[in-house]
Amino acid sequence: MLNLERRHLVLLAVAGCLFLVGGYFSDAKIPFPDGGDKETVAPIEVDSEHVLMLYEANDAAHPVLESARKAGQVRVWMDEHNVVYRFYDVTDPPPHDAPKWVVDAYQLHDGSVPWLLIANKDSGYTGPLPKDVAGMIELLEQNQ
């Protein structure tokens, strides 16, 4: 009886591992409340946390964008955690010789604004900006 239970435990452990490994390679996306996608793989190839925000002039007063473009909590958090970041007006064409990660990130832009991409080695997020600074910091922490 004891041997059977141990065998079941081993089988369960193996099944769990297969589930996790399968999830890792499946490019699965977990819907986020704001409509964005929490990605289980990095949306672009980077070796540390990178952030791109694309916006229109009308979005200038968006609290997350303002906090990032000025010296608000979002920018301070990113500086403290060595995040690489850029925030561009979507009407401005991407620079032709911009860093590869910026070019790659622009290619994923779906046309919506304000739009956010967070990428790290093995995780990321693409979608709308969170509504507030707390939501943005939470996203940054999740992809740290």
Place this chain on the structure above:
Amino acid sequence: MIYQSQNLPKYVIDDSNWKTEADDSIPDQLGMSKGYIEREAPYGQGFCAPFDPDWLIPEVEWKERIKDREHPDNNLTNKYLREYINIPSLDQNGTNYCWAHGPTCCMQLVQVQTGEVLRPLSAASIAAPIKNFQNVGGWGQQAVQYMAKNGINEVVDWPLNKIDRKLWTPENKEKAKLNLVTEWIDVKQKDFNQLVSLLLRGIPCAVAYMWWRHLVTAIDVVLVDGEICILIWNSWTDNWGDRGMSILRGSKKYPDEGVAPLVRRPRFSTPDLVLPPSVAV
């Protein structure tokens, strides 16, 4: 910032002391008494955007918004951004190029707002060619329109305040095109609502004052004893005012010209100067 009677800022220019800053002996020297220039839009490759009425922030919200932006948890003012990144004041160093330094200051602020490293820009690289390499005054609009068509050089390529035709080389002309203003907004003369609405949205604005015959950069709105005032950043080094900044109050705060570079083409960091088709001329 929010100042009260018992804690008034030291550097305020208002109706009582403005003559200490303005010099009546040079009425036409800066060229600003010759009338507001007529403009065409779109101009060059840039786009003069009309002030969108939706951008107007109702006056009843101004004070609350100022308080929100000043809150230590937010720190959303351009003044705090300047301190955070430690950007020095511009220095026009005796030239009459204030009208080019204001838009240049705006460009630099917009540059750091994108998250890029500050690369100092040379106001002389736009003012000198516009004025045929003469040290004379002009308007912020002229500077911005020129930046939309030709761009602006970095200080490493065109030293600050250097008025020298030899610098206007084909190579420098190409490099300047990498720093184009692609969209800007005109603020109507004396329209305080438009100016405050821009500043509350974090958009710096080059503002010219006839009483001063000078152009500076409006970077924020502040409350002084309950009055909405304009925080300006001058181009007279950090030694002037409060680290180069001061506050305009009373009748002195209404600008005779206002122009806000809104979008600029991001600076390219490599020596490759091949322009994308949308930029090539």
